[in-house]
Amino acid sequence: MNKYISRILKIFVFLLLIAIIDQVAGIILRKLYFTQKAGQNNALTYAFRDCKADILIFGNSRAQHHYDSRLISDSLKMSCYNAGQDGGHSVLMQYAQIKVLTNRYSPEIIILEFDPVNIVNTAGSYDRLSVLLPYYSEYSELRTIILLRGPYERVKLLSAIYPFNSNVINIIRFNTNTHVARKQDIDGYVPIKDKIMNIGMLERKPETDREDEILSQSVADTNMVEALKNIIVLCKEKNVSLFIVSSPIFHIPNEKPGSPSPAAKTALEIFRQNNVNFLDFSSDSTFTGHLEWFSDRGHLNDEGAKIFTDRLIEKLKNYK
Amino acid sequence: MVILLLSGIFFYMFAGAVTFIVPAVIILSTFFCGIMISGTVNQGKKKVLFLSGLVINLGLLVFFKYINFIITSTFEGINFISKIIWSEHVLKGSSVFLKLIIPLGISFITFQAVGYLIEIYRGSHIPEKNLGVFATYLLFFPKLLSGPIERAHNFIPQLRLKHELNYEQIVEGLKRILWGLFLKIVVADRLALYTDAVFNNCRQHSGITLLVASIFFTVQLFSDFAGYTSIAIGSAQILGFRLMENFNSPFMAKSIAEFWGRWHISLSNWLRDYLFLPLSYSVARRAMKKSYKVFKVEYISYITGILITMTICGIWHGASWNFVIFGFLQGFIMTVELLTRKVRKKVKKIIPSWLDTLGGMGFTFAVFSFTTIFFKANTVTDAFFIVGKIFTASGPFYIGEWQQIIYCFLAVFLLLIVSLSQEYSVKKSLQLKPKYWFISQIGYVFLIILILLIGVFDGGQFIYFQF
Numbered sequence: 072m073n074k075y076i077s078r079i080l081k082i083f084v085f086l087l088l089i090a091i092i093d094q095v096a097g098i099i100l101r102k103l104y105f106t107q108k109a110g111q112n113n114a115l116t117y118a119f120r121d122c123k124a125d126i127l128i129f130g131n132s133r134a135q136h137h138y139d140s141r142l143i144s145d146s147l148k149m150s151c152y153n154a155g156q157d158g159g160h161s162v163l164m165q166y167a168q169i170k171v172l173t174n175r176y177s178p179e180i181i182i183l184e185f186d187p188v189n190i191v192n193t194a195g196s197y198d199r200l201s202v203l204l205p206y207y208s209e210y211s212e213l214r215t216i217i218l219l220r221g222p223y224e225r226v227k228l229l230s231a232i233y234p235f236n237s238n239v240i241n242i243i244r245f246n247t248n249t250h251v252a253r254k255q256d257i258d259g260y261v262p263i264k265d266k267i268m269n270i271g272m273l274e275r276k277p278e279t280d281r282e283d284e285i286l287s288q289s290v291a292d293t294n295m296v297e298a299l300k301n302i303i304v305l306c307k308e309k310n311v312s313l314f315i316v317s318s319p320i321f322h323i324p325n326e327k328p329g330s331p332s333p334a335a336k337t338a339l340e341i342f343r344q345n346n347v348n349f350l351d352f353s354s355d356s357t358f359t360g361h362l363e364w365f366s367d368r369g370h371l372n373d374e375g376a377k378i379f380t381d382r383l384i385e386k387l388k389n390y391k
Numbered sequence: 392m393v394i395l396l397l398s399g400i401f402f403y404m405f406a407g408a409v410t411f412i413v414p415a416v417i418i419l420s421t422f423f424c425g426i427m428i429s430g431t432v433n434q435g436k437k438k439v440l441f442l443s444g445l446v447i448n449l450g451l452l453v454f455f456k457y458i459n460f461i462i463t464s465t466f467e468g469i470n471f472i473s474k475i476i477w478s479e480h481v482l483k484g485s486s487v488f489l490k491l492i493i494p495l496g497i498s499f500i501t502f503q504a505v506g507y508l509i510e511i512y513r514g515s516h517i518p519e520k521n522l523g524v525f526a527t528y529l530l531f532f533p534k535l536l537s538g539p540i541e542r543a544h545n546f547i548p549q550l551r552l553k554h555e556l557n558y559e560q561i562v563e564g565l566k567r568i569l570w571g572l573f574l575k576i577v578v579a580d581r582l583a584l585y586t587d588a589v590f591n592n593c594r595q596h597s598g599i600t601l602l603v604a605s606i607f608f609t610v611q612l613f614s615d616f617a618g619y620t621s622i623a624i625g626s627a628q629i630l631g632f633r634l635m636e637n638f639n640s641p642f643m644a645k646s647i648a649e650f651w652g653r654w655h656i657s658l659s660n661w662l663r664d665y666l667f668l669p670l671s672y673s674v675a676r677r678a679m680k681k682s683y684k685v686f687k688v689e690y691i692s693y694i695t696g697i698l699i700t701m702t703i704c705g706i707w708h709g710a711s712w713n714f715v716i717f718g719f720l721q722g723f724i725m726t727v728e729l730l731t732r733k734v735r736k737k738v739k740k741i742i743p744s745w746l747d748t749l750g751g752m753g754f755t756f757a758v759f760s761f762t763t764i765f766f767k768a769n770t771v772t773d774a775f776f777i778v779g780k781i782f783t784a785s786g787p788f789y790i791g792e793w794q795q796i797i798y799c800f801l802a803v804f805l806l807l808i809v810s811l812s813q814e815y816s817v818k819k820s821l822q823l824k825p826k827y828w829f830i831s832q833i834g835y836v837f838l839i840i841l842i843l844l845i846g847v848f849d850g851g852q853f854i855y856f857q858f
Contacts, residue, residue, distance in 0.1 A: 078558055081828065088836050096840065198849035232843040239844060240794035 097231020100242065104205050104235055107245035111157060111202070112238070114259060119171050119206060124152035127172065128259070129165040130184025132157045137318040137371050138182065139380040140258035146384045149179065153259030161196045162189045166298035167203055167216045169305060174212055177309045180387070183302065185315045186353075187335035190299055192292035197221070204234035219294055262373035265366040267321070291334040299338065303345045314387065315342060316350045319358040319379055321365045328354060350386055352379065392527055392550055395630070399530030403495060413451055413494040414530065420447040421504040422525045425511045425518035441512040445505060452501040455493050460710035462486050496536040498707055500529050502661055507543045509665050516544055524550050533626040537619045539637045539657035546632075554631035566835065567625030572846075573838050574618030578802040580847035582611035585799050588791060590767050593777050597786025601777050608767045609760040610803055613641065616655070643814040645751025647724045647758060658707070662700050671696035693729060698722040708766070713774060717765040724758055798845055805841075 107113040118127075126149050128138045134155030144151040154168055165183060172178070197220050207217050207228055218224050227233050235242065306313035331339070342349045357378070358364060364375025371379055403411050424444030431437045453461075466486035473481035494500075510516040519525040528547050589596050589604035596604070620637040627634045637656050644650035651659045675692035698719065705718015728735075739747050761778075768774035790796050 084829070085832055085836070088832065089839055092836060092840055093843065096844075195849065201849065227848065230843050232840065233848075236843060236848060237794070237798065237845060240797050244794070 094231045100232065100235040103242045103246055104238065107242060110241055110245040112241060113245060115156065115202065118152065118154040118168060122152050122172065123176060125149035125178055126151040126180040126182065127178045128153040128155055128182045128184065129168055130155045131160045133186065133318055133369060134184035135261050136263050137184065137376050137379055138260060139376055140260045142377060142380045143384060147387065151258060155184065155259065156202065158199055160199050162295050162298045163200060163216055163219065166302050167213050169302055170212045171210050173305055173309045173311065177311055180312045180314065181306055182314045182316055185317055187332055187338055190291040190295040190338060191289045191334045192295065207234060262376060263366045263370060264373060266372055267362040267365050267367065287329055287332045289332055289334050291337040296337060299341060303347055314348045314350060316383065317353040319352050319355050319371060321368045322354060322359050324360045348390060352382065357382065392523065396523055396527040396530060399527065399532045399535060402532040402535060403530065407492060410492055410494040413455065413497060414500050417448055417451060417500055417504050418526045418529055420444060421508055422522055424508060426520065428511050429518045437512065441508060444508045448501050448504050452497055455491055455497055457710045459488055499538045499540055502540050503529055506661055506665060510543065519547055533623040534634055539620060539635050540661050541634060541657065545635060549632050557631060560631055561629050564625040564628035567621050567628060569835060569838055571618045571621030571625060573842055574614040574621060576842055576846035576848065578614035578806050579611045579618055581798050581802045582607045584795055584847065585791065586611055586767065589789060593773055596789050598781045598784040600789040602781045603788065605764050606760050607799060609763045610806060612763060614806060640810050640814045642756055642810060643752060644755050645748060646728050647721060647755055648728055650755050650759060651721065662704055666703060667696045667700040670699055690729065694726050697725050701725065712771045713765045713768060716771065717762055720762045
């Protein structure tokens with residue numbers, strides 16, 4: 072055989088081999104991904120495909136661990152689901168979730184847990200959108216958001232395996248019964264049992280202070296600001312009552328409040344312009360100094376979450 | 392060659408056109424100094440020209456890379472001394488910090504230029520007369536950012552050869568690139584997720600967590616740099632160029648001295664030829680004149696040479712006291728190895744060879760991992776804190792996400808298997824190459840699938856880019 076034809080044939084066979092294995096493995100992974108019985112992926116799939124709750128809660132870990140869905144549901148006599156996702160997501164993730172869900176049905180109330188850092192492009196903000204990759208082919212409304220991850224995302228998504236990158240072990244784990252449900256999941260709410268034992272546990276490092284200083288000067292990311300505005304518009308269009316909430320952060324008594332970052336100012340301006348119901352509990356004096364209600368500086372434990380949820384319910388009742 | 396030179400310049404300008412001024416000055420000064428040194432008979436004039444070239448090259452390196460470190464260290468040093476003597480700081484406020492953009496790969500370009508000048512000065516090489524060829528040698532884009540630190544006499548002759556695209560070379564080059572991607576994406580970036588989480592919050596972690604993170608970081612550092620080198624060699628191979636190998640299974644080394652002969656070989660060789668040997672000979676000459684009795688002259692020259700060389704090697708890696716300590720420790724361990732050579736020889740005779748090999752490899756890996764704590768830690772204080780905590784603080788092992796830690800161990804395991812097979816398959820002449828082409832390709836397909844499946848696609852840049 073002519074050596075050029077032989078080489079072309081070899082390249083073709085090699086690429087074909089990769090394509091076949093990639094597609095077959097991708098099909099298997101897709102099948103297994105959507106049959107997981109627990110875990111974050113399962114919660115996301117449930118929210119996208121099946122959830123029909125009247126009240127939906129969105130946000131990152133602070134949403135997931137701070138809003139007791141059952142308390143809200145019992146008090147307001149409406150079904151409630153906490154769709155908060157652990158992992159320091161930006162508002163882009165919440166916009167993606169709200170976009171998919173409101174396309175399927177219109178909930179009555181959406182609560183969006185918000186921190187100004189959610190509209191700041193911190194390290195990995197866009198990378199974290201990778202949790203949406205398995206849904207790329209299924210939900211066309213997610214594509215523009217997913218493609219913000221990088222200029223080569225479309226190329227990477229030619230692979231059927233890539234959307235499930237780094238998910239293999241969780242897929243296996245949550246498809247078998249060998250896993251132990253370590254975290255209690257009540258309609259999406261995941262309580263934290265840990266407590267801050269003493270103020271020493273909150274000892275700050277110079278690096279953390281520097282990071283906080285940088286964050287306090289950080290400006291809002293254009294895409295994220297756009298996502299925040301789109302959430303507000305979407306809720307108005309679908310006639311959904313939107314509440315943007317900042318849940319408590321641990322403060323010691325008499326702590327001087329820092330000046331708001333440019334990102335925070337941008338967010339407040341957006342809320343004001345759009346008449347958004349913004350409930351700010353971040354410096355709520357009820358929680359000041361109460362170490363026993365926090366698991367760390369930014370997260371309430373189960374006890375704190377219940378107290379906060381009660382306070383939120385009172386506010387929501389006023390709006391009803 | 393014109394295309395290569397333009398791609399090098401474009402590659403450089405991509406990071407900012409202004410930063411290209413620095414390599415341009417290095418290229419021009421080295422090129423003309425080289426020609427003038429070679430054309431001068433007068434030894435004094437030769438020396439002046441040589442020193443001028445060195446001052447320009449090293450001056451730029453020191454200015455851009457180390458000036459802030461020098462200013463800060465001087466400032467803190469004066470305050471430290473004044474505090475002891477007068478119980479108060481003489482200098483108030485904080486030290487000046489110059490906002491400089493460090494030109495990409497400046498350490499690599501400078502070392503290649505300095506090496507070239509030394510060879511010309513010694514008379515072992517004739518200078519390159521074509522500025523384009525010389526500039527292409529320093530700006531060859533696959534090795535521009537992180538080496539290897541290629542010698543002029545290895546590389547410049549290749550630029551004069553006619554290069555045509557060669558199917559076999561392209562295939563081999565692509566294989567090297569694939570292996571490099573595997574090292575970077577599957578191993579290094581995966582381990583970085585764990586090591587960054589631990590080292591950036593070292594005060595919150597237990598001794599066992601810090602120990603495991605230190606071991607992971609050593610593997611990460613190797614995979615990151617060896618991955619880059621593999622991609623650089625593969626890219627050059629596609630273009631028809633051969634770059635020198637920079638790694639030779641370093642974790643199979645049985646001593647730190649052997650380790651540095653297998654790790655970042657181009658830097659080790661450079662330091663050996665242009666710093667350690669001249670320094671050791673110079674010390675030996677002086678020591679012989681003074682006829683020391685306690686230590687043999689060779690010991691004195693070796694110890695002085697190795698301590699200075701390895702400390703400079705440390706500083707080359709970065710402008711901070713962490714790297715100074717990292718380098719000094721390498722030299723110190725090599726000194727201990729020299730002083731215990733006789734004892735170790737005796738022990739070697741009475742223990743089985745496999746135990747000697749395993750013990751040596753284990754010792755080298757453990758000691759190097761220990762020193763990399765200084766490489767990775769954010770500050771010297773953090774580094775000492777971590778060292779102290781490893782030996783004293785008990786507590787739970789930090790896992791984070793289960794799947795992350797499993798991927799980390801899987802990555803280390805895969806690397807270990809490959810390293811062992813690379814080290815022993817050649818020596819024992821194991822024929823691992825399958826007879827049929829199709830079967831041999833399965834391995835590469837598996838590698839690609841593995842990258843897609845467990846690679847970290849959102850990882851950071853190569854660690855050695857900062858040098």
